[in-house]
Amino acid sequence: MQEKSISVRKLYEAYEKGQLKDGQDIVLMGWLRTNRNNGKIGFIAIHDGTAFKNVQVVYEAEKVDFNVVSHYPLGAALCVRGKLVLTPNMNQPFEIHSSDFTLLGDVAEDYPLQKKRASFEFLREEAYLRPRTNTFDALYRVRSVLAMAIHTFFQEREFVYVHTPEITANDAEGAGSVFTVITDGEDPINGFYGKRASLTVSGQLHVEAFALAFKNVYTFGPTFRAEKSNTPRHASEFWMIEPELAFADLDDDMACIEDCIKFCINYILEKCPDEMNFFNQWVDKTVLEKLKKVASSPFYKMEYTKGIEILQEAVKNGHKFENSKIEWGMDLQSEHERYLTEEVVKGPMFLINYPKEIKAFYMRENDDGKTVAACDLLVPGEGEIVGGSQREERYEILKAKMDKIGNTKGLEWYLNLRKYGGCIHSGFGIGFDRLLMYITGITNIRDTEPYPRTSNNLRY
Amino acid sequence: MQEKSISVRKLYEAYEKGQLKDGQDIVLMGWLRTNRNNGKIGFIAIHDGTAFKNVQVVYEAEKVDFNVVSHYPLGAALCVRGKLVLTPNMNQPFEIHSSDFTLLGDVAEDYPLQKKRASFEFLREEAYLRPRTNTFDALYRVRSVLAMAIHTFFQEREFVYVHTPEITANDAEGAGSVFTVITDGEDPINGFYGKRASLTVSGQLHVEAFALAFKNVYTFGPTFRAEKSNTPRHASEFWMIEPELAFADLDDDMACIEDCIKFCINYILEKCPDEMNFFNQWVDKTVLEKLKKVASSPFYKMEYTKGIEILQEAVKNGHKFENSKIEWGMDLQSEHERYLTEEVVKGPMFLINYPKEIKAFYMRENDDGKTVAACDLLVPGEGEIVGGSQREERYEILKAKMDKIGNTKGLEWYLNLRKYGGCIHSGFGIGFDRLLMYITGITNIRDTEPYPRTSNNLRY
Numbered sequence: 001m002q003e004k005s006i007s008v009r010k011l012y013e014a015y016e017k018g019q020l021k022d023g024q025d026i027v028l029m030g031w032l033r034t035n036r037n038n039g040k041i042g043f044i045a046i047h048d049g050t051a052f053k054n055v056q057v058v059y060e061a062e063k064v065d066f067n068v069v070s071h072y073p074l075g076a077a078l079c080v081r082g083k084l085v086l087t088p089n090m091n092q093p094f095e096i097h098s099s100d101f102t103l104l105g106d107v108a109e110d111y112p113l114q115k116k117r118a119s120f121e122f123l124r125e126e127a128y129l130r131p132r133t134n135t136f137d138a139l140y141r142v143r144s145v146l147a148m149a150i151h152t153f154f155q156e157r158e159f160v161y162v163h164t165p166e167i168t169a170n171d172a173e174g175a176g177s178v179f180t181v182i183t184d185g186e187d188p189i190n191g192f193y194g195k196r197a198s199l200t201v202s203g204q205l206h207v208e209a210f211a212l213a214f215k216n217v218y219t220f221g222p223t224f225r226a227e228k229s230n231t232p233r234h235a236s237e238f239w240m241i242e243p244e245l246a247f248a249d250l251d252d253d254m255a256c257i258e259d260c261i262k263f264c265i266n267y268i269l270e271k272c273p274d275e276m277n278f279f280n281q282w283v284d285k286t287v288l289e290k291l292k293k294v295a296s297s298p299f300y301k302m303e304y305t306k307g308i309e310i311l312q313e314a315v316k317n318g319h320k321f322e323n324s325k326i327e328w329g330m331d332l333q334s335e336h337e338r339y340l341t342e343e344v345v346k347g348p349m350f351l352i353n354y355p356k357e358i359k360a361f362y363m364r365e366n367d368d369g370k371t372v373a374a375c376d377l378l379v380p381g382e383g384e385i386v387g388g389s390q391r392e393e394r395y396e397i398l399k400a401k402m403d404k405i406g407n408t409k410g411l412e413w414y415l416n417l418r419k420y421g422g423c424i425h426s427g428f429g430i431g432f433d434r435l436l437m438y439i440t441g442i443t444n445i446r447d448t449e450p451y452p453r454t455s456n457n458l459r460y
Numbered sequence: 461m462q463e464k465s466i467s468v469r470k471l472y473e474a475y476e477k478g479q480l481k482d483g484q485d486i487v488l489m490g491w492l493r494t495n496r497n498n499g500k501i502g503f504i505a506i507h508d509g510t511a512f513k514n515v516q517v518v519y520e521a522e523k524v525d526f527n528v529v530s531h532y533p534l535g536a537a538l539c540v541r542g543k544l545v546l547t548p549n550m551n552q553p554f555e556i557h558s559s560d561f562t563l564l565g566d567v568a569e570d571y572p573l574q575k576k577r578a579s580f581e582f583l584r585e586e587a588y589l590r591p592r593t594n595t596f597d598a599l600y601r602v603r604s605v606l607a608m609a610i611h612t613f614f615q616e617r618e619f620v621y622v623h624t625p626e627i628t629a630n631d632a633e634g635a636g637s638v639f640t641v642i643t644d645g646e647d648p649i650n651g652f653y654g655k656r657a658s659l660t661v662s663g664q665l666h667v668e669a670f671a672l673a674f675k676n677v678y679t680f681g682p683t684f685r686a687e688k689s690n691t692p693r694h695a696s697e698f699w700m701i702e703p704e705l706a707f708a709d710l711d712d713d714m715a716c717i718e719d720c721i722k723f724c725i726n727y728i729l730e731k732c733p734d735e736m737n738f739f740n741q742w743v744d745k746t747v748l749e750k751l752k753k754v755a756s757s758p759f760y761k762m763e764y765t766k767g768i769e770i771l772q773e774a775v776k777n778g779h780k781f782e783n784s785k786i787e788w789g790m791d792l793q794s795e796h797e798r799y800l801t802e803e804v805v806k807g808p809m810f811l812i813n814y815p816k817e818i819k820a821f822y823m824r825e826n827d828d829g830k831t832v833a834a835c836d837l838l839v840p841g842e843g844e845i846v847g848g849s850q851r852e853e854r855y856e857i858l859k860a861k862m863d864k865i866g867n868t869k870g871l872e873w874y875l876n877l878r879k880y881g882g883c884i885h886s887g888f889g890i891g892f893d894r895l896l897m898y899i900t901g902i903t904n905i906r907d908t909e910p911y912p913r914t915s916n917n918l919r920y
Contacts, residue, residue, distance in 0.1 A: 001884070002705060002712040007675065009618055029707040030675070031881050049674030050618045077672075077883035079707075104707070105853070108879040128666075128873045129880065131673035140670070144621040151611050158469055158510045161604040165911045166626065166659075166682045167639075167697055169918045179627075179652075181639045181659065183686045188642070192686055192696070193918035199626075199641065206588075206911055206920060210600070212537075213591035214509030215467065215490070221682065222626045226643045226652055236652070237627055245462060247489040247537075247564070252462040393565070413588045413920060419568040420589065421491050423537035424461070451625045451666055458629045458653035460666060460873065 005029045005079070009050035015093055024084045026096050028055060029104070031132070032076045037061065042070055046080060046096075049131075052138055052274035056095040057082065063099035074115060075132065077105030120447055127451050127460055135283070135442075138275035140450065142268060143436050149267035150220055150241055150432070153260055159243060160214040164203030166222060169195055169410055177226040179236075199224035204242050204427060205362070205414050208391065211244035211425055212417055218243040220432070228455040232444040233434065237453040244427035250364075250373045250390045253426035254350050257377055257386050258299045260430075261348075265295040268439055276440075284441025290381055291439065293347065300349040304371065307332070307340050307351050314339060331358045337376070337383040350375045361401045363389040375428075382438050388428025395419055465489045465539070469510035475553055484544045486556050488515060489564070491592070492536045497521065502530055506540060506556075509591075512598055512734035516555040517542065523559035534575060535592065537565030580907055587911050587920055595743070595902075598735035600910065602728060603896050609727035610680055610701055610892070613720055619703060620674040624663030626682060629655055629870055637686040639696075659684035664702050664887060665822070665874050668851065671704035671885055672877055678703040680892070688915040692904040693894065697913040704887035710824075710833040710850040713886035714810050717837055717846050718759045720890075721808075725755040728899055736900075744901025750841055751899065753807065760809040764831065767792070767800055767811050774799065791818045797836070797843040810835045821861045823849040835888075842898050848888025855879055 005027040014020050030048030037043065040061050045054040057080050059069060072078065082098025112126050113133065123130040130136040154161065167181055179199040183192045191197075203219040210217045219242040226236060243260075245252055269276060269291065280288040311326040321335050332351075341349050353371040356363070363372035373390035392398040395418035402408040402415065436448045446452040451460045465487040474480050490508030497503065500521050505514040517540050519529060532538065542558025572586050573593065583590040590596040614621065627641055639659040643652045651657075663679040670677045679702040686696060703720075705712060729736060729751065740748040771786040781795050792811075801809050813831040816823070823832035833850035852858040855878035862868040862875065896908045906912040911920045 002708045003715070005707065007618055029883075031673075049620070050676070075881040077707075077881045105878075105881045105883040107881050111880050113880075128669035128877070131670050137673065140622065141620055141674070143623070144615070144619075147621050147623075148611055148615045151608055155604070155608045158467055160509070160601055161607050162600065162910055163603070163607075163682070163699055165697060165909075165913055165920070167684075167913050167918070169920065177643060179641045179643060182642060182648070183637060183639060192639075192688070192915050193913075194916040195918055197918055209588035210591050210910065213491075213589075213597065214600070216510070222623070224627075228652070237625060239623055247465065247539075248462045255463070417588070418565075420571050421535040421537045421565045421567050423489075423565040449625075450622055450670065453625055453627050453653075455652050456654040458627070458655055458657055460625070460629065 002029075007050040008046070008048045008053060008055050011055060011094070012051055012053060020084055020086060020094055022084065022086045026080075026082055026084050028057070028080045028082075028096060030055075030078065032072050032074060032078055035070065035072050035074070037070050042066075044069075044072065044078070044080075046078065047137075049137065052134075052141065052272075052278065056092050058085075058095050058097050059099060059101070064101065069101050072101070072103060073107045073111070075107040075111055075113060076103060078102065079104055120444065124446050124452070125459075131450075134278065136447070138272075138278050139436075139440055139442060139448065142272050142275050142440055143448065145271050146264060146268060146436055146439065147220070147432070149264045150260075152267070153263045154216075154218045154243065157216065159216040159218045160210065162203070162207050162210045162217050162219055163221060164200065164206040164219045164242075166200050167193075167197050168200045168206075169193075169197065170205060170414075179224050179226045201225060202240065202242065202429065204244065204429065205411070207242055207244050208414070208425065208427070209417055211246045211427070212420075212422060215246045216243070230454070232446070233437075235433065235445045235449060235452050235454055238445070238449065239432035241430040241432055242427060244425065246423055246425040248390075248426045249424055250352065250375060250388075250426055253388045253390060253428055254299070254301070254352075254375055257350075257375070257388060257428050261377070261386065262295050264435065265291045265439065269295070279440045279442075286381070287439075287441035294379055297347040299377070300345045300347060302340065302345070302349055302351055304351055304354045307336075310340065310344055311336055314343075329355045329357060334383040337378045338380070341378040341383070342380045346380070348377065348379045350377055359389070361405055361407070362391050362398070364392045365397060373426075379438070385435060385438055386428055386430050388426065390424065390426040393418055393422050393424050395422070462489075467510040468506070468508045468513060468515050471515060471554070472511055472513060480544055480546065480554055482544065482546045486540075486542055486544050488517070488540045488542075488556060490515075490538065492532050492534060492538055494534070495530065495532050497530050502526075504529075504532065504538070504540075506538065507597075509597065512594075512601070512732075512738065516552050518545075518555050518557050519559060519561070524561065529561050532561070532563065533567045533571070535567040535571055535573060536563060538562065539564055580904065584906055584912070585919075591910075594738065596907070598732075598738050599896075599900055599902060599908065602732050602735050602900055603908065605731050606724060606728060606896055606899065607680070607892070609724045610720075612727070613723045614676075614678045614703065617676065619676040619678045620670065622663070622667050622670045622677050622679055623681060624660065624666040624679045624702075626660050626684075627653075627657050628660045628666075629653075629657065630665060630874075639684050639686045661685060662700065662702065662889065664704065664889065665871070667702055667704050668874070668885065668887070669877055671706045671887070672880075672882060675706045676703070690915070692906070693897075695893065695905045695909060695912050695914055698905070698909070699892035701890040701892055702887060704885060706883055706885040708850075708886045709884055710812065710835060710848075710886055713848045713850060713888055714759070714761070714812075714835050717810075717835070717848060717888050721837070721846065722755050724895065725751045725899065729755070739900050739902075746841070747899075747901035754839055757807040759837070760805045760807060762800065762805070762809055762811055764811055764814045767796075770800065770804055771796055774803075789815045789817060794843040797838045798840070801838040801843070802840045806840070808837065808839045810837055819849070821865055821867070822851050822858070824852045825857060833886075839898070845895060845898055846888055846890050848886065850884065850886040853878055853882050853884050855882070
């Protein structure tokens with residue numbers, strides 16, 4: 001039945017190309033968004049989820065079972081057969097005149113989505129229905145297109161997509177708590193896998209092995225943190241993109257990050273103009289300007305040490321941070337990052353060469369003996385959105401570090417990569433959900449994920 | 461450093477376009493595949509993982525530190541600077557003449573990959589190194605391109621990509637054992653999520669809700685089965701593609717499956733000719749012929765009931781199956797499926813309308829009261845590679861079925877989809893790893909996955 005109908009997107013595309021003909025027959029299937037009438041003429045807005053826009057269907061009271069059609073409720077699934085009418089002088093460029101409606105799916109009276117605007121909080125409770133609202137219709141379509149942007153960017157640049165495992169014996173950074181995977185009636189250690197199995201927090205270590213075979217690779221899959229952080233930016237399950245580049249130093253890494261972020265922004269601006277205009281009007285009135293600025297700005301580079309000096313200077317000059325005790329060696333909080341990118345650089349920037357004590361074991365130690373070749377991308381309005389580093393490729397130095405923190409056991413294979421044709425290589429990680437938040441202006445990760453997972457939240 | 465060098469793929473692409481110039485300067489980084497010499501002239505084959513092919517580098521003994529260069533070992537990471545020389549009369553169309561080599565990464569003597577051909581079994585133990593071998597170089601590049609084929613197919617057809625959750629309170633079919641997710645020191649039931657949390661076996665139920673908002677959607681992500689099946693086709697973690705189409709009946713579903721499989725095959729044949737020729741030569745000499753036949757054949761449709769009759773007839777005529785007790789209502793085994801697709805239809809076929817007792821609760825009951833609108837795609841050489849169905853859209857019928865098997869609790873939201881503008885909809889599932897096996901001729905799922913997870917197998 002699908003092929004006999006036309007999608008809303010195809011209708012608008014045909015219109016843009018001047019291919020719609022006045023009077024042509026149209027079969028349209030979708031869901032009713034509004035239904036109003038003046039007693040003689042009725043107007044039904046049909047939405048089918050292929051585009052942000054609706055199509056207006058017009059009916060004459062006399063030519064339909066008016067009492068039935070005029071009472072089709074919000075959310076009803078309809079099939080409409082009618083004639084296309086070009087309406088160059090109206091708000092919408094065309095409409096469908098119809099006297100042939102089929103109700104494919106009715107709506108019970110307890111339908112939770114009614115005409116009044118529902119809050120984000122309310123809609124989170126109805127996660128399975130919220131894609132039917134304007135905001136989430138736009139959001140999840142952008143999410144899908146953004147995922148395609150990621151794949152397109154990397155595949156066009158010869159990166160090989162690697163499905164690193166979700167269940168793992170390692171965890172990359174020891175960062176945060178991990179989930180353990182068990183089977184019924186077996187103990188966590190000697191169960192299904194014969195050893196402790198965790199849900200991955202990062203595919204980086206696994207994908208480094210592939211970078212040393214394919215040169216440029218990327219992961220894009222779910223990762224997990226068993227942290228009970230009840231903040232708008234933390235979820236226990238989220239998607240990560242982790243590219244890894246062989247024969248690449250920190251400058252190559254940053255060039256790739258910059259290209260990738262700009263590519264994603266431009267891709268979304270080009271493919272989702274209606275959705276982005278909606279976000280700009282209703283969610284964050286600065287989002288389009290912000291994105292266009294980032295897409296057209298060179299990304300500035302600043303040493304961490306320089307950043308600390310600037311922050312200390314700012315405090316001396318009276319700037320108040322929540323944490324104003326600025327000292328070399330500290331991990332910067334969001335307020336510090338935002339000060340640097342918003343007030344100092346006034347644009348996107350990499351902060352580079354962090355103290356080694358606050359960064360992961362696999363990052364390459366610089367010649368100063370104090371810092372590692374790490375980079376965080378900071379952007380106005382957000383702070384950090386990407387973290388990357390050059391990896392320690394020197395066997396002895398890496399082994400000493402791993403021995404010191406006691407994570408060599410089980411990671412001998414990872415160390416071996418440095419003995420078997422290892423080379424300078426670098427990579428980075430992008431939290432996909434946070435990137436989506438940044439691009440849409442949506443401020444809670446519970447909204448960007450289709451069915452968000454946070455502690456005590458597992459209804460679906 | 462990366463941008464100053466050229467990839468092997470770009471070199472061959474430039475050659476194909478006639479853009480390579482005799483004598484042009486080349487900087488190439490990659491890994492040594494072979495190194496041989498006749499005392500005067502040496503030949504090093506460089507592989508960088510961007511293409512299946514190598515590039516031959518030629519050096520004169522007199523112009524390099526011969527003792528060093530001639531002993532660069534298999535797997536060494538090298539930077540080569542030299543001049544391009546077109547060689548129209550040789551096996552390879554061009555080579556690099558160089559006297560400038562830099563060893564970027566040496567290889568320790570205990571390197572597990574030596575020149576002799578390693579077995580699949582041996583390489584499974586060295587999963588982190590096997591992408592450096594011809595077979596796995598080809599395989600994982602095809603895996604990446606096949607993933608892109610999937611995304612391209614669905615995104616070009618207005619499908620919205622949905623990240624359904626990995627951690628779930630539901631499991632779609634009750635099919636097979638599930639993994640439970642816990643956090644340290646908490647019990648499985650009242651822990652992190654306040655209820656029992658499992659790893660998903662399917663995103664279908666979750667994604668149906670999105671189909672009823674976006675019309676056409678698909679998932680593509682990891683799924684899990686805690687089954688200890690020690691077969692070449694079972695892994696405990698694997699990627700699934702699950703499209704779902706609203707306003708679509710079983711015929712629409714089958715049309716989409718057919719288009720999708722043909723698209724994927726043609727995409728791989730076009731984008732990975734070197735890799736596919738390698739598989740055809742070394743792994744399965746019938747694979748190209750098989751794929752081309754499927755890509756150019758109409759997919760035949762046969763009723764399950766008809767299939768049973770044909771199998772019974774075959775037994776009567778003396779055909780021996782391992783299980784020759786053929787009766788209506790049975791679940792077909794691979795031998796039966798293969799008989800139908802290989803011996804009867806001699807091509808790809810859908811077997812449709814299965815007995816409802818052997819299929820999942822969400823499949824739409826046909827008017828005969830005995831069968832459901834399900835379809836399995838069977839292909840020669842393999843058996844089933846895709847399973848799909850029209851979903852039960854009638855609230856009362858679905859509720860009665862769910863009540864009967866006792867899975868209504870927790871799935872009220874799924875049932876509600878039938879009350880709130882529900883409509884005829886259909887979907888299907890493709891095991892991505894099995895599709896990759898089918899397309900490459902590789903017969904063990906432990907080889908198609910980068911780091912396979914099976915019981916008692918979690919080294920990495």
